[in-house]
Amino acid sequence: PAWFCNLDLPAAQYSPMSAKTQNYETILVSDAAGVRTITLNRPDDLNAIDDRVTKELQAELKNVARDRTVRCLVLTGAGRGFCAGQDLKSVMKREGPFDFTAALRQRYNPIISALKALEIPTIAGINGVAAGAGWSLALACDLRIAAKNAKFVGAFSKIGLIPDSGMTWTLPRLIGLAKALEIAWTGDAISADLALQFGLVNRLVEPEELAKVTQEWAATFAKSATKALGLTKRAMYAAMGQGLDEQLEYEAQLQGAAGRTKDYSEGVKAFIEKRAAEFIGE
Numbered sequence: 001p002a003w004f005c006n007l008d009l010p011a012a013q014y015s016p017m018s019a020k021t022q023n024y025e026t027i028l029v030s031d032a033a034g035v036r037t038i039t040l041n042r043p044d045d046l047n048a049i050d051d052r053v054t055k056e057l058q059a060e061l062k063n064v065a066r067d068r069t070v071r072c073l074v075l076t077g078a079g080r081g082f083c084a085g086q087d088l089k090s091v092m093k094r095e096g097p098f099d100f101t102a103a104l105r106q107r108y109n110p111i112i113s114a115l116k117a118l119e120i121p122t123i124a125g126i127n128g129v130a131a132g133a134g135w136s137l138a139l140a141c142d143l144r145i146a147a148k149n150a151k152f153v154g155a156f157s158k159i160g161l162i163p164d165s166g167m168t169w170t171l172p173r174l175i176g177l178a179k180a181l182e183i184a185w186t187g188d189a190i191s192a193d194l195a196l197q198f199g200l201v202n203r204l205v206e207p208e209e210l211a212k213v214t215q216e217w218a219a220t221f222a223k224s225a226t227k228a229l230g231l232t233k234r235a236m237y238a239a240m241g242q243g244l245d246e247q248l249e250y251e252a253q254l255q256g257a258a259g260r261t262k263d264y265s266e267g268v269k270a271f272i273e274k275r276a277a278e279f280i281g282e
C-alpha cells in the first residue's frame, strides 16, 4: 500500500472543523492530552455496526489523520460490550440479499485501512464482548487492553461466514496460523485470560480500571516522539510483507526521516543535559 512507501511525510493539516462539533449519531468523540477517544455508542445492541457506524467511523478517522494535535487514538465501546460486529437486525430488515462484497469494500475495509495507515499508535480499549467484525476492529488497532471480563467471539463460522475486516490478516500474524484457524473454524469464545496468553491482548485490567488505565497508557504515547512511533509502525507492518534485505533498506530510509525530526534533536539534547525530553511530535 502507498503508505508503506510514502516517505515525504506531508505535514498534517489541523482541521478547524473540530471532530467534536460534528453531529454523530452512533459514536462519541473526545480529546484529552493529545489522545482522541472514539467510543462506539449503541450500547443497547452491544455497539453492533450498522451503516451509520461505518460512515461515522470513516469520517472520524479522516479527521484524526488530518489533525496533528492527535498523537494517540483510543477506540472503545459504551456500555457492557465493545462491539458485536455487523448489526444483524438491520441486515434482516433489508429487502433482497445482502451484498457482502460491497459492504466490505465500501463500509468496513476503508476503516481497517485507515486505522493501519494512521501514523500514530492506536489502542483498542476492550470493555466487553468483541464479536465478528467488532473483534476485527479491535485487531486492526495496534495495541489492545482489555477488561478481565471481556471476551472474544469469532461469530463468523457460527453464521456461515468467513472472518473479514482484516481478521484473516491480523489473527495469524498475532498468534500463528494453526491457532488462528482453530479459533476461526470453531468460533469458540476466547476468554480475556486466554487472549492474554495468546498475545491477542497486551494488557488486562479490572473492568472498573479500564477507562483510566487506557487513557494513562495512551497519554504516555501521546507524549512520545510521535513521528518516530509512526515510522516504527510503518516499518513493523511493512516487515510483515517483505524480506530482510528490503526491510534493512526500508529501515535506513525511515531512520533518515526520524533523524530529521525536532523530537530527535530534543531527545539527544535532553540526554546530554540529563533531563526528561519534551517531545512535541514533530
Ligand code: LHQ
Binding pocket: 044, 045, 046, 048, 049, 084, 085, 086, 087, 088, 089, 090, 100, 103, 104, 108, 129, 131, 132, 133, 134, 153, 155, 156, 159, 161, 164, 165
Ligand atoms: C445485536 C448484535 C448484532 C444486532 C448483539 N446485531 N444486535 C458481516 C456482514 C458484512 C460485512 C462485515 O462483516 C460481517 C461480519 C460480522 O460481523 S458477522 C458477525 C455478526 N455478529 C454476530 O454474529 C454476533 C451476534 N451476537 C452474539 O452472538 C451475542 O450477542 C454476543 C456473544 C455478542 C453477546 O451475547 P450476550 O452477552 O448474551 O448478549 P445478547 O445476545 O443478549 O445481546 C444483547 C443485545 O444486543 C440483544 O438485544 P435485545 O434487544 O434482544 O436486548 C442483541 O440482540 C443485541 N445484539 N449482537 N450483531
